[in-house]
Amino acid sequence: MIAVLGAGAFGTALAVALAAKGDVTLWGRRIDWQGENPRLPGVAVPAPVRVTEDLDAALAAATLLLALPAQKLGGFLAEHGGRMGGKRLVSTAKGIDLGTLRGPSALIAGAAPKAVVAVLTGPSFAADIARGLPTALTLACADPEAGAALQEALATPVLRLYRTTDVVGAELGGALKNVMAIAAGAVIGAGLGDSARAAIITRGFAEMTRLAVHLGARGETLTGLSGLGDLVLTCSSEQSRNFRFGRALGAGEAFDTGVTVEGAATAEALARLAAAEGLDLPLAAMVARLAGGAISVEKAMEHLLARPLKEE
Ligand SMILES: NC(=O)C1=CN([C@@H]2O[C@H](COP(=O)(O)OP(=O)(O)OC[C@H]3O[C@@H](n4cnc5c(N)ncnc54)[C@H](O)[C@@H]3O)[C@@H](O)[C@H]2O)C=CC1
Numbered sequence: 202m203i204a205v206l207g208a209g210a211f212g213t214a215l216a217v218a219l220a221a222k223g224d225v226t227l228w229g230r231r232i233d234w235q236g237e238n239p240r241l242p243g244v245a246v247p248a249p250v251r252v253t254e255d256l257d258a259a260l261a262a263a264t265l266l267l268a269l270p271a272q273k274l275g276g277f278l279a280e281h282g283g284r285m286g287g288k289r290l291v292s293t294a295k296g297i298d299l300g301t302l303r304g305p306s307a308l309i310a311g312a313a314p315k316a317v318v319a320v321l322t323g324p325s326f327a328a329d330i331a332r333g334l335p336t337a338l339t340l341a342c343a344d345p346e347a348g349a350a351l352q353e354a355l356a357t358p359v360l361r362l363y364r365t366t367d368v369v370g371a372e373l374g375g376a377l378k379n380v381m382a383i384a385a386g387a388v389i390g391a392g393l394g395d396s397a398r399a400a401i402i403t404r405g406f407a408e409m410t411r412l413a414v415h416l417g418a419r420g421e422t423l424t425g426l427s428g429l430g431d432l433v434l435t436c437s438s439e440q441s442r443n444f445r446f447g448r449a450l451g452a453g454e455a456f457d458t459g460v461t462v463e464g465a466a467t468a469e470a471l472a473r474l475a476a477a478e479g480l481d482l483p484l485a486a487m488v489a490r491l492a493g494g495a496i497s498v499e500k501a502m503e504h505l506l507a508r509p510l511k512e513e
């Protein structure tokens with residue numbers, strides 16, 4: 202039995218997709234909708250999805266998909282992780298926790314040491330998955346057998362899963378691409394053009410790889426779905442909340458603070474991580490300052506363009 206914890210856009214989309222294979226429980230702390238989740242408009246949640254506010258009922262499942270925002274995951278696990286030992290826990294969060302500077306897999310392992318820890322990540326908008334459009338994702342689990350079993354359990358005919366044992370690489374790709382998508386959005390919002398966006402994507406990818414490899418990831422993981430694949434999607438699609446947030450910053454427009462924008466807090470976490478590890482992450486540093494309102498897009502570009510010329 203599978204339960205999805207977190208009834209936001211992505212949790213709901215995954216529950217809808219998995220309903221093609223059988224019963225799924227979708228748990229949310231406040232379910233104030235029926236039939237259609239306002240965070241995922243236009244998608245009817247089908248009958249095999251049991252929508253509930255009853256966490257005990259959801260925790261009866263052996264496989265739990267944790268579809269909470271990265272900055273909420275630590276608090277949730279501190280409260281409930283003690284009841285999740287021995288389960289298969291799969292995080293979909295794309296971010297780095299600002300309080301601990303840890304990724305979702307380390308947060309889970311800390312709170313539920315006996316659990317099998319996995320990460321589901323890669324290029325996929327909730328609306329696309331929920332509509333049954335073809336999607337390819339990365340399922341990362343350090344234990345190859347457990348990873349293969351999860352791959353079987355979670356794949357559907359249109360949700361194609363590739364597996365890896367590189368959990369750190371997979372989760373960092375998902376976290377870091379959100380930061381670069383804010384930068385790409387800012388460039389577009391400020392009217393700096395598609396060539397500048399391509400520069401952000403390419404140099405952003407170099408920055409993502411540098412940090413991830415430094416933290417123990419395999420370089421080739423970053424060239425896969427969870428790294429380059431998701432970076433390209435998020436930096437080039439209007440569907441992305443991170444891109445739209447960046448575009449609003451670049452255009453000097455307001456942005457709805459109720460929308461989940463993982464890249465803003467993660468940029469700040471990266472700035473702290475870079476300082477602690479002695480790493481040069483210029484784009485992440487600029488996004489942290491931009492998102493924090495400490496610098497304008499014009500000044501950020503000035504700083505980036507004034508950096509010493511170097512080898513690619
Ligand atoms: N929306 C998308 O297309 C995709 C999202 N993701 C990732 O999935 C994660 C979740 O994102 P979305 O579902 O899109 O966000 P969302 O903003 O649509 O939903 C977040 C949900 O988490 C719930 N929540 C927050 N704190 C909670 C807590 N302490 N306890 C219980 N529930 C809590 C909120 O009530 C809300 O229902 C993020 O890390 C995101 O990057 C990954 C792939 C695609």
Ligand SMILES: O=C(CO)COP(=O)(O)O
Pocket residue numbers: 295323324325326379382431434435440441442443444461462463
């Ligand atoms: O992770 C995503 C696509 O893979 C969703 O991106 P946003 O959170 O920017 O909407």
